[in-house]
Amino acid sequence: MDVRALLADVAGLGPFFALGPGTGERPLADPELVRERIAHVGGALGCDARVAASLAFQGLAAQLVSAPYAAAVLHGAVPELGATSVWWGRAADGGRTLRTDATALVGVDALPALLDGLLEPLVGTVRAHVPVAGRLLWGNAASTVAAAKRLLVVQRPAVARRAADVAEAVLTHGGFAGAGELLPPRAPDLVWTFRRRSCCLYYRVPGGGLCDDCVRLPPLRSGGPAGP
Template sequence: MDARSLLADVAGFGPFFTLGSGSGERPLADAELVRDRIERVRGALRCAERVAASLAFQGFAAQLASAPYAAAVVHGAVPALGPATVWWTRAGDGGWTPRTNGTAVVGVDELPALLDGLLAPLVGAVRAQVPVAERLLWGNAASTVAAAKRLLVVQRPAAAGRAAEVAEAVLAHGRFAGTGELLPPRDPDLVWTFRRRSCCLYYRVPGGGLCDDCVRLPPPRSGPQGAATARQGSGLPDP
């Protein structure tokens, strides 16, 4: 299968797994687009700019990481996405959706480095707009990988082992490493549940709260600490 076929197939898992084919209107880390997304989030949630920047990036990461991750799990191949081949185009609701004009495919072992390289320019673009901690943003990226695992496994329980293996490889790689730990699974997770070592700041949104994987949640009261832990520790982001 080429990249277009892979992406068309995994789009069936849901909107976060939809990454279209063809060229778009704006390059991957376009400054104006990043500013537009941050302002849209800030206006919709009535939150501080730093909170909006964090949550805007989390949306970017989910849109970019979920489809190649699912392709790796389900098909054992990954669309060769990169900053030069991924574009954004306006959606019907005024937001932005990703597209790729690449057709090449690489092996599953390339996924961790591919996602690291794909998201790094957006981390830089967001931080150029708003002074938000780099480690916080990579924690957001790791959280989206764990969320993609959860969503995929809910629909394909038989793929739980493979889904956990692929996600674990990503979470141990490069700038993902150290962003969280793997704990015994909580429903609907299978194999393990991810707990991050930073906070996305959603609790600062009016009416917001803590995400299921937030470092601010009380730790489990009993039981082992999980099958694996990330290598490098990280505390809460600067207030």
Template sequence: MVLLLFVDLDPDLTALDALGGFFVLRTEAPPRGPLPTLAQAYAGQHVDVYGDPLIFRVRKVTESLRAPEPRIAVSVAQQALAARLWSIALGCAALYDQVPDLDPRLLRWDPDASAPDDLWLSEVRPRPATAIGDLVREGHLAPLITALRRQQHVSARLLWGNAASALAGALRQLNRWAHAGGRDEVADRARAFAAASLAHPDLSGTLDPATLRRRSCCLYYRLPGGGLCGDCCFDRPPRHS
């Protein structure tokens, strides 16, 4: 018999703190503002000094990574935000057996911050853990991908592959933490929620089911000094002009 130990979904989501920076979700007011909500970012709504928040973010990533093509920065920026959202949702589902409502209108984002992306949740509204897929995939990933593809010609398959890879990365980190702390039940629940999410048609087929190795490339190898990611579909960097 396995005893599942859960804690209540507390207003500060403090159980996430032990998992690392990608899992932390701030619930206090942002230190400076007004910051755009993710809903505003997906809609392309101009917000104060940022203008279009997603365009601002992609330009920042392009400059910081010296990306030779904007689509590379689009890919990197999208995967980083997807990793934050999946980590928060998967961590809450595994630890609390609940997730906070991640409605994009409730999440404020600093497009000028360094990685991992800073996110603030304005109100903690408990939702069942089984809502993880809809909250992240439908609430964020689909509108994010649509918004980015309005800006740059980037393959939808590549971006959904990024989303799946980000989920697999969150799962690996949760597995390491859970096994190190003797919380095997947390790892089991995380795997179950991740598998259910990866079975959705948008994500199904993006990763090898046995190894979680991706079947598309995020383009990171095209950055100056960039190499292959650990789950890359390539065995060696392709030659490119």
């Protein structure tokens, strides 16, 4: 199976796992387009720059993390994504989306370093534009890994153990490390439930609230709080 077929297969899991093939106008960490995305999110949600930066990054991280993660779990191979192989392109509705022209596949063991290296420049670009904590952004990235695990296992419960092991390898690597805690599972999670050590600030959006892995939630009955 080549990269294009692999991406098409995992995209069948739902839009959270969609990363289309192809090139685009500018590379992933292009400062102008990152600023544009943050401004778009802020305008759409009616929130301040820090909240917009956090949520814009989280949306991009989800798109970057979920497809290669699912490929690793289901197929034992990962598209060799990098800062020079992920591009901003145009979506069907005229908005911007991410695409990749990666052609090589690497093994599952490469996934943690691959995702860390893919997101690190994006973290830097966001922080250069808006003074938001790196710890918060990496917490967002870790949250997307846990969300990808949950969504995948709901559809494919037979791969729950493998999905948990692959996710845990990512969550203990590089910028992801220390972003949260693995606790005994609560439905719909299997194997473990993730509780982060930071907050994405969604509660500051008009009409927003706390996410189900937020550090601001009361401690889970099965374990203590993840941290301040």
